[in-house]
Amino acid sequence: MIINHPLLGPRDAQEFTYLGDASLLNRPDWQAEDAAEAFHDYLYLRDNPAGEHRELWYHEQGDRSWLVVTRNTLTHEILKVELARDVAKAAGKAAQ
């Protein structure tokens, strides 16, 4: 499998490690009223889609950047690769 790194171009998947669902970027506010429940959901609840899935990959044997990879779990086709920092920054701006 080849992952098309946004900065470095196509790189072999053996250079990467997989973390999981990209929703892990959306860490709840620990000071909120419902923090305990929000953290339960954040930690344990995942969608398990047959189809497009956004997931976090780490370029461990490369530039050590975190990526958000959109992958089709049925075909393994990789549809989109973004730097996780860009995704998080964009989400942060949208929330304000």
Next chain:
Amino acid sequence: MHKLKPITPLGGDTPRVDTVGSITITEVVDQALASVAARNDQAGAVQKALADKIGLSLPEVGQSSQAAPYAALWMGPEQWMVMAPHDSHELLAAELKQIVADTASVSEQTDGWCRFDVQGAGLCDLFERLSNAPVRTMGSGTAIRTTAEHLGVFLWRLAEDHMAVLGPRSSAASLHHGLLAAAKSIA
């Protein structure tokens, strides 16, 4: 008084040199290293500080730059490895920290790495047996971080027939074995 004796990454008194066919593999021990990681939104300030003070322009993605006696490699987003001769810049990290101040985090890296310079015709034949980096399309001055012999290494193309390999010092012998084995297989 302690009598401490410096040894090379391969454990010798002097840097090791091996010649296999047209390939020469040289253990390089005379470089001091330090990493410079820009703090949040400070990349421009770091680049300016190093350019103003030591004339080193930090390289773009996958590139390297030189401003004698310094050289720099791109390591990752807004992070660089800076090198200089160990004899004159043993305290490279402290020196760089003075320059970049609070705009970047600087880490001493000298003893974390070993370096082998591989020179000779057939360089690409050797490295395509050792790693999956696209060595044939690497131009002079480009650097790629990838795996070789199961180790995370930098491949830094210094010239058409000259590649520097930086790897983890504690695995120097394994990396050296991998380079030698690949060199023998093409000799």
